[in-house]
Structure formats: structure tokens, C-alpha cells
Amino acid sequence: MTTFIPQLTLPQFVFDNPAVSILLPITLGTAIGYSSRPSRTKETYGKIKNPPGRPPPGVFGPVWTILYGLMGYAAYRAVHYGTSPLNSPATIAAAKAGATLYTIQLGLNYAWMPLFFGLNKPLLATVDIVTLLGVNGYLTYLWSGVDSVAGWCLVPYLGWLSFATYLSAGATYLNNGDLEGKNGRKEL
Known part of the structure; x- marks a missing residue:
């Protein structure tokens, strides 16, 4: 079982x-998206080889906004109600451990776009998203036992x-792990 680590966990408030709880992940996700220069990201996405089934670029913003809202609501429910002295x-303990995992998964989530599009490190980004998927699988399991609504919000x-893991791994494979020159800038 995971433990609660206050230094790695968002503040209780x-x-x-x-x-x-809902607006924090939406705001941070939006900030990361815009700091990654959306026009350059969109251009790179169009130039790289992608696996079958890739969505158009305009889908990502709305989908992530909804998912960030759902994960924020799940966090509120699981931690707020789960830590009740009743x-x-x-x-x-499960609610608090989940709060630590939730915070870690936010960091992993926010790292993917800069790794993939900013640093041109698709393999590292794929390792990141595989780890993110595993952490969230366990977090969903953990919080489902605390509050069923929180668990369903993470599904x-x-x-x-x-x-997204399929897309990341597929693009990494199809581009031989190299995005250099596909976004108009040279890798340092």
C-alpha cells in the first residue's frame, strides 16, 4: 500500500x-498547454507519423478540460469525504495515500507534453505516460474503496x-523515437 507523504501532496485546502479541487488541474493543464506553444505543437502533431485512429488536434483541449474537471472532482470527494473522522x-489512510498518488500523477501528467513536444523526447514521454497509466490504475482502485463516485470519475x-499511451507509443515507434526537424527547431 502507498503511504501519505505530506511533502509530495497538495495542501488539504x-x-x-x-x-x-476542480479548477486547479484545469488551470495548470491549460497553462502547460499554452506554455508548450500550441501552434508549434499542432504543427509537429501534423508532421509526425501517427498510428491509426489519431484524433484531430482540436479534440485534445476539450477532452483534457473535461478529464481534468472529473479528476479534480474525484480528488475532492475522495479526500474530503474519505478523511472524515467518522x-x-x-x-x-487510503484517502490520504490517494492524495499523494493524485499529486504525483498530476506531475506525471503535466510532464508529458513538454517531454514529447518541447524536448522532442517521445520515448521519455512514453515512459512517463505508461507510468502515469499505472499510477492512475492504482489510484482508481484505491479511491473506489473510499468513495465510489470518485472511482467512477476516474474511469x-x-x-x-x-x-493516449497507444498514441504516444505508436508515434514514438513510427518516428524511430526522433522528432527532430518535425517542429522547425533543432534539438540541443
Whole structure:
């Protein structure tokens, strides 16, 4: 079982306020998206070889906004209600451990785009997303035992992460792990 690590966990007030819990991942995800220069990212996405079934670039923003909102709501429910003193010590421990995993998965999530499109490291980005998928699989399992609504809120995220892992691994393979020259800038 994972343990609660306060130094690696978002502050409790984030989980106690539904608006903050929902808007934080949306805001940070949007900031990462824009800091990765959307026009350059879109251009690279169009130039690289992608596996079958890749969605058009305009799909990603709306899908991620919804998923970030759902994961934020899941975090609010699982931690806020799960840490109630009326719960068993095991439920409280699972809610807190999940808060640490949730924070870690946010970091992994936000690292993917800069790794793939910013640093031209698709293999590293694929390792990142495979790790992210595993962490979220366990987080979904853990929080499902704390609050079923929280667990169900993470299921679409798991589905999309599975698809995104396929896209990332497929693009890495089809481009021989090299995106240099496909985004108009040379790798340092």
C-alpha cells in the first residue's frame, strides 16, 4: 500500500474546496498547454507519423478540460469525504495515500507534453505516460474503496490515458523515437 507523504501532496485546502479541487488541474493543464506553444505543437502533431485512429488536434483541449474537471472532482470527494473522522482508519489512510498518488500523477501528467513536444523526447514521454497509466490504475482502485463516485470519475481518465499511451507509443515507434526537424527547431 502507498503511504501519505505530506511533502509530495497538495495542501488539504485544495481537497476541501470543490471549486479549487476542480479548477486547479484545469488551470495548470491549460497553462502547460499554452506554455508548450500550441501552434508549434499542432504543427509537429501534423508532421509526425501517427498510428491509426489519431484524433484531430482540436479534440485534445476539450477532452483534457473535461478529464481534468472529473479528476479534480474525484480528488475532492475522495479526500474530503474519505478523511472524515467518522470513517475507519483504513479508509482515512487510503484517502490520504490517494492524495499523494493524485499529486504525483498530476506531475506525471503535466510532464508529458513538454517531454514529447518541447524536448522532442517521445520515448521519455512514453515512459512517463505508461507510468502515469499505472499510477492512475492504482489510484482508481484505491479511491473506489473510499468513495465510489470518485472511482467512477476516474474511469474516463483511465480510458483516455490508455488511448493516449497507444498514441504516444505508436508515434514514438513510427518516428524511430526522433522528432527532430518535425517542429522547425533543432534539438540541443
